[in-house]
Amino acid sequence: MKPINKSLSRRSFLKLCGNTLTTCAVCSLPFLDSEHLPAAKGEPGVKEATYYDVLGEKKIQCKLCPHECRVADRERGTCGVRENRNGTYYTLVHSIPCSAHIDPIEKKPMFHYHPSTQAFSIATAGCNFICKFCQNWEISQKRPEQVEYMKMPPQQVIAIAKQRGCKTVAHTYTEPVIFFEYMLDCAVLGKEKGVPNVMISNGYIQEKPMRELCKYLGAVKIDLKAFTEKFYQEICGGKLKPVLDTLTVLKDEGIWFEIVVLLIPTLNDGKAEISQMTEWIVKELGPDVPVHFSRYYPTFMLKNIPPTPPETVITARKIAVDNGVKFAYVGNMISEWESTYCPSCGKVLIRRMRFATRIEGLKGNKCKYCNETIPGVF
């Protein structure tokens, strides 16, 4: 999508928003270019995994994510997509995404990385978490043989992205950490061919594989699901500390990254928690990291809590701003705080309404009104 002419009338802008939403809907149809195959016809997707230790007597210990699953022969790790076969650990999902769509990069959400462009977005089955509020549980919580998939090796991923005019490839929807090898191969090739890859992740990954990915990825978005161990353990099946460690690794690597916080009433939306979280972000990661606060909607195993009131999201954003976060956004709702404002002069730099984006005040990576440098990749 080209940047919108800033002299558009209100009517034209709304019309454009409508068109964009229609395009998104069309692009969200299952990607039918590739071959759809039922599971269990042979075994595509199987490739030896990286990052595991051999323990002897055919046992292994996975070293990809902080679960560090000890996996006996013929068993799988928590993710359900990595299997021990006779003492060798395999990924079962290399090159077999179960989902492929073209999305605006803003949908990830990622606001400071090639805004107003499209991302060819792929996912395989599986996740290393079991978030009770997962929107994509029908693929993230399943095993590869329980979903339909398509064969799409990295060369094809990059070729489709280029052919469809996508600026980036996004590894998203489920948890890309669990299809690490596939994502890495796509990222290496994408870097070579000028199609940067982005990882939309829960950040539950060990330091070594994360640093390896950083060499090839263009950007990362991390879901910081809460700021308490209790929430991570009871609601997600993981731990907070490793996610914070990943964020500091990203900072250390100098890769562009953004943070998303999905606010769930009574579980993680306390003002004190938001304050502690954003204080930590500013102190450890700096004030330039964009933080997106999103509304939750009931789904999967969490249907007894109503959607997050918009005012809760607005309040969280304000707390973040008060704590020094320069780019705090709201998501899953329409608001003026979806747009990017210059932290120096306060003028609108990028105007957004859901996934419709208009670049208004940016010249390169500077505010065209006051010449303030805006962090990100534009």
Place this chain on the structure above:
Amino acid sequence: MSLTRREFGKKVLASAVGLGASLYLPGMPFPREKESFVAVARSTKLQRVGNQVNKAAAAEYLALSMKAITGTPSDASAWKSLFSADETVGIKLSCLPGLPLSSGRGLVMAVVDGLRSAGVREENIYIWERTGRELKSAGFEISHVGINIVGTDYYSNAGYSRDIVFSGSVGTCFSKILERVDAVISVPVLKDHDIAGVSIGMKNFYGAIYNPNKFHGNRCDPYVGDLCNHPMIRNKLRLTVCDATRVQVNNGPAFYPKFAREYGGLLVSRDPVALDYTGWQIIEEERKAMGLKSLKMVDREPTYILSAAKLGLGRADEKYIKKVNI
């Protein structure tokens, strides 16, 4: 029509008695008898030849076991006391380790014969496992003609229910095969499990849900009990027939010859907890005989069995388990 106060009271009482009776019918799971019977058959005839279980031997000892646990005079009456002719019955196998350590075909076919003797029609019998691939690896051919032999995967056109169901700590989707059947027989293998301690009859139902990998924390405790406490399993599980012809004593759940014993055994019970408890004790004895440490000492004590007992799924107390040696 008008009822007198006395007639009304009588009707209410009669209804209550009827309701009480309907809650406890023959063939229902987990009978509240004084003791839970577990038949433990052992014979050299039950030892595997190669990887095969002898069907005639399996049928002979299964018949004796069925009579012992039901207290009925004949094999057929034993099966008829648990299953009726108009029912659809699922036989859940355990095939993850492949041919050397999966539910033996000879034993499974003996179970099928038992159901036939109760009048259950072939087309109403589902021999079933998580995937067709696992069934094939254990020597079963997928079939939709006569007896159904199917996996819950896409290939078998079965799949999992769309709705999430909850039971204690477990949130999951059940196999549509499990949903389809009226009654279930679990036919596991007696084996060690690297995380849970042991994997026998109750844990076999991890193969009936779509996300078993999410429930292995804390040695599967309390997840196994919570799963089996769901009405989908609790109300359908009538019988467990455990293949102990070859027992994996350590380094399970896959087949690992160094720690496998040619046990020549068969365990049968209506009480899934009592059967798992008995199987656990056998594995402990065999570990001791091999010079291995107890499961508790290697931090793999299968406490999920005790938790399942606390849920009322059966008995894990030797005082109330009547072991019948055959």
